[in-house]
Every structure is written in C-alpha cells, then in structure tokens.
Amino acid sequence: MSTQIDRVRLAQLRKVEEDRFLATHKKSAEAFADSQKVMHEGVPMSWMAKWPGAHPVFVKEAKGARFTDIDGNTYIDFCLGDTGSMTGHSPDATIAAIKRQADIGITSMLPTLDAAVVSKELASRFGLPKWQFTVTATDANRHVIRYCRLITGRSKIIVIDRCYHGSVDETFATLDDAGNTVKREGNLGAPVDLDVTTRVVEFNDLAGMEAALKHGDPHNFSWSWWYDARPRSKA
Ligand SMILES: Cc1ncc(COP(=O)(O)O)c(C=O)c1O
Structure with a gap:
C-alpha cells in the first residue's frame, strides 16, 4: 500500500x-x-x-x-x-584573546610571532609541513586551485555537480541535460564560459570521473615566465 x-x-x-x-x-x-x-x-x-x-x-x-x-x-x-563557530559562539578564551590583540593592533601587513606558533600547531596536528593563511574559505579555494595549476601544469579543474566552494568562479558550474558543463543558474558575471575552466562530474560517478581525468587539459600557455621570474637564492 x-x-x-x-x-x-x-x-x-x-x-x-x-x-x-x-x-x-x-x-x-x-x-x-x-x-x-x-x-x-x-x-x-x-x-x-x-x-x-x-x-x-x-x-x-x-x-x-x-x-x-x-x-x-x-x-x-x-x-x-x-x-565559523564550531566550538560554540564566542568562547570565553577566544574573546579574551581577541580583546588582548585588538588593544595592540589588528592588522599591520607584516608577520607576527603568532603566525609561526599557529603554523607549528597546524603542522603537528595535520602532518603537513608548511602553511599559508587566507581570510575566507573562498580565498583558500582560489589559492589551492592556483597552486594545483602550477604544480600539475593543467588548466582545468573537476568539480562534483552541485558542489559548494564559495564564490570561486570555476566552481559555479553544473551539467546540462546533454552532459555539458555549463554555468549554474544565478551565476552572474562569469568571466568566461565555464567549460573553459571546469569539468563537472556527477556525485558517485566513478566512470565519469575517470573519463574527466583522462583529458589531461594541459595549460595553453608557457610557464617559462614563472621560472624566469621566481626569486633565486644567493650563491
Ligand atoms: C567548501 C566551502 N568552500 C567555500 C565556502 C565559502 O566560505 P567563505 O564565505 O569563507 O568564502 C564554504 C562555506 O560554507 C565551504 O563550505
């Protein structure tokens, strides 16, 4: 029934x-x-x-x-x-630390000793040796995508359909009925068509993921400028 x-x-x-x-x-x-x-x-x-x-x-x-x-x-x-408040809203210890810091300067665009202390703590907890800081999750995602492009030499990213990665342009993509990567509804002002930057795979679609990875999608420009521009250590 x-x-x-x-x-x-x-x-x-x-x-x-x-x-x-x-x-x-x-x-x-x-x-x-x-x-x-x-x-x-x-x-x-x-x-x-x-x-x-x-x-x-x-x-x-x-x-x-x-x-x-x-x-x-x-x-x-x-x-x-x-x-953002996973440990509860406004824990007393956090509020005390923020108040202490607010009294002695909020931003100076220079490193502080605290940044190294936090990095050491993150390294010991997550087993990754080196850390960088961003202000938002969107910003962190943008950085990661850039690092990955640099390391792999590949231009495109793969996202799972209906994923959420903040306002990162490349991730506001979805699949249309024909299986093409297109911009998501409400994606205003996208800098390029989303299939230029992105391949979309359905959640749990292993064959789709393997097919998307097979493309390789090499960068269509040379990295040589970067190798020339990077700082050299003094001999
Ligand atoms: C995976 C992921 N990326 C990005 C964001 C966006 O965060 P923010 O507003 O800090 O940029 C979120 C927020 O929920 C998220 O869960």
Whole structure:
C-alpha cells in the first residue's frame, strides 16, 4: 500500500507555522523592511535572503550553542556559523584573546610571532609541513586551485555537480541535460564560459570521473615566465 502525502493538510500546517513565525518575529520583520532600503534583498550577503519563511531572523546575540533574536526568541543553533563557530559562539578564551590583540593592533601587513606558533600547531596536528593563511574559505579555494595549476601544469579543474566552494568562479558550474558543463543558474558575471575552466562530474560517478581525468587539459600557455621570474637564492 502506498502512502500519499495529503497536500491540502500540508499547506494548512505550513500556514499555521508561517502565521506563528510572523506573530513572534515582528521586530525582525521591521528590521528586514528597513534593511531593504540600504542592502540588496535586505541582507548583507545575498545568500542570506534564501530563507523559507517571510524574512530572515535578525540576531541579537549568540553564546555557546544558542542564539537570541531581536524579538527575544532563543534558539538552539545547529548551524554554528557554518563551522565559523564550531566550538560554540564566542568562547570565553577566544574573546579574551581577541580583546588582548585588538588593544595592540589588528592588522599591520607584516608577520607576527603568532603566525609561526599557529603554523607549528597546524603542522603537528595535520602532518603537513608548511602553511599559508587566507581570510575566507573562498580565498583558500582560489589559492589551492592556483597552486594545483602550477604544480600539475593543467588548466582545468573537476568539480562534483552541485558542489559548494564559495564564490570561486570555476566552481559555479553544473551539467546540462546533454552532459555539458555549463554555468549554474544565478551565476552572474562569469568571466568566461565555464567549460573553459571546469569539468563537472556527477556525485558517485566513478566512470565519469575517470573519463574527466583522462583529458589531461594541459595549460595553453608557457610557464617559462614563472621560472624566469621566481626569486633565486644567493650563491
Ligand atoms: C567548501 C566551502 N568552500 C567555500 C565556502 C565559502 O566560505 P567563505 O564565505 O569563507 O568564502 C564554504 C562555506 O560554507 C565551504 O563550505
């Protein structure tokens, strides 16, 4: 016997929840309306507008595994800043360290002793000897792609369909119905057609991955400028 979802009942239940949300989030609704005057879609980053209810929830404060919105509703937070707050929101030790550092300079574009301390700790934990720092995950992905192009001499990257790597241009690709690599919907202002930079493979498609790797895709320009330009150690 097959069980079917009662769509009418589902729509009624959804309406009850949507009304409850509106009744308990009035200040967030006001903040959203106000924010739309000065921010695209009323949010500081456009993906925050992809919200299933009428508007996003505006946060007042967060600590540990909980946050409170500006209407006073408290939530258990299973997202934790998408890993940025993986150890809980605003841990006391982290806040104390940030306050100490803020007092003595936030950025000077020069190395500090702390950078080497952190690198040694990362090396011992992850077994990789040398580290570089970036400001965001997107930035880290961009660097990795450049290093890989340099090391392999190959131009294209392979991504799994529907992957997420931040706003790295090359990764906003998908497969069309004919299996061609094309830009994803909503990919605005791509610098080149995505099949110039990328091959897309379906998740779990081993044969597809092997076929994509077989292309090789050598770089169509010479690396000689890099070898000429790199610094030489003094004899
Ligand atoms: C694999 C991966 N790459 C990139 C990003 C984008 O992060 P950021 O906003 O720090 O650039 C994320 C964020 O969720 C991610 O999970």
